[in-house]
Amino acid sequence: MDRFLSNTINKVDKKGRVSIPASFRPILGNTSRLYILSSVDQPTVDAGGVELIERKEQQLERMDPFSEDYELYSFVLHGDSTELKIDGEGRVVLSDLIREQTGITDRAAFVGRGHFFQIWEPERFRAYREEARKKVAEMRRAKSGGAQLGAGGGANGGVAAGQGEQNT
Amino acid sequence: MDRFLSNTINKVDKKGRVSIPASFRPILGNTSRLYILSSVDQPTVDAGGVELIERKEQQLERMDPFSEDYELYSFVLHGDSTELKIDGEGRVVLSDLIREQTGITDRAAFVGRGHFFQIWEPERFRAYREEARKKVAEMRRAKSGGAQLGAGGGANGGVAAGQGEQNT
DNA sequence: AATTTGCCCATGATATCCCATAAATTAAGC
DNA sequence: GCTTAATTTATGGGATATCATGGGCAAATT
Structure with missing residues (x-):
């Protein structure tokens, strides 16, 4: 248990609190x-x-200081960061900044990203997720030239393609 | 016994639990x-x-951290993954994520894939397996220009052996 | 005084643990 | 080679322990 995985949607109560998924808590220390x-x-x-x-600052240092991205990253990194307090039940109060940035109102999606996690407005998360999956699938297809079975990650499946749809 | 082989269908109980095939357990450590x-x-x-x-994270590290591909791949890898707890009897409870992804309701097919295994909805597994076999056969035919050796009726090219049902 | 913010407790819903049992595979014996 | 005893499995169910969520209240803000 040392990385943020999976995704969950939790409710935001009247006080603006949301539970951080229990599985994420121990990873934060x-x-x-x-x-x-x-x-x-x-x-x-x-x-x-x-x-x-x-970590983000280190990333910043590796960027081209004259690029627009650098400017944006730097600006956002130091200007739009917040520190939230986690209460005894593992909840945080979402700040106005977060609400504006995400569009969250009454529900929040927590998405594991490995060494960090993201908080999304559920509907937007759903949309982005679908898009991401689609693109990754294309990416994979392009790379393997169509000969891929399963998502074995370098697996030597050795069997020909076969599309098989996603869900129903 | 150090790789996942063969396939089994196990029942999902009311609590959503399924037994991981006993032969798979020791391989997990x-x-x-x-x-x-x-x-x-x-x-x-x-x-x-x-x-x-x-293994997949290592693939990630070889990508450009600022590329869109990296972002998407990482998003899908970490956001759509899960960590399940194995209980004392060698069972796991299937998360909603898994149910949605696979379509599993009351039975689950465990399919050995070498260094990992897959979990399928039995019917879909059966269908996909058949399709895979067919394509392998075609592939072979194409490669050999119609001249085959030892590709007799019962041969199941490349796909894990065994019947759809548990043992027999 | 009217809101916030932090802390504590309550509760229904899951998830986890532990023990029970029947099916089944393996070992043992004849 | 068969038949039976001994072990593993797969599966079920009850008893707890966790978790997400809601609400109360008092100190801190404004």
Whole structure:
């Protein structure tokens, strides 16, 4: 249990509180603080422990300082970050900043991203997720030239394609 | 016995639990954690130990962290994965995520794939398997220009052996 | 005084643990 | 080679333990 995985949708109560998924809590450590960074590309925020900020700063340093991306990243990183307090039940109060950034009202989707997680407005998450899956599927198809069975990650399945639809 | 072989169909009980085939358990090691990755191509999920995720993360690290591909791949990898707890009897409860992805309701097919295994809705597995066989046969025919050797009726090219039903 | 914010407790719904049992595979014995 | 005893499995169910969620209340803000 050392990375943020899976996704869950939790309710935001009248006081603006949401439960951080229980499976995410231990990964954050013993802290009672949750760090939040706005995403520049999507209507979501990144969340995690302090190391999240550090990591992002390191990323920033690796970017071209004259690019527009750098400017944006830098601006958002230092300007739009927040620190939330985690209460005894593992909840946080979503700030106005987060609401504006994500569009969240009464429900929030928590999405594991490995060393951090994201908080989305459920509907937007659903849409983006679908799109992402579709694109990854295309990516995979392009790479393997169509000969792929299963998502074995380098697996040597050795069997020809076969499309098989997603769900029903 | 160090790779996942063969396939079995087990029942999902009212609580949503399924037994992981006993022959698969020792291969997972001493863990009580089963990692699940959903396939973007087929209505199935890949299952295995942490290595399964780590392997994919290594692929990620070889990509450009600022590319859209990286973003999408990471999003799907971490956001659509799950970690299931294996109980004392070697069972796991299938999450909603898995149900949606696979279409599983009351029975689940466990299919060995070497260094990981898959979980399918039995009917879909049967259908996909047949299709896969057919394509393998075609592939072979195409390659050999019609001259085949030892590709007799019962041969099941490349796909895990065994009948759709448990033992026989 | 009227809101917020932080802390504590309550509760229904799941999830997890533990024990029971029948089916089935393996080992043992004849 | 068969038949039976001994072990594993798969599966079920009850008893707890966790979790998400709601509400109360008092200290801190405004």
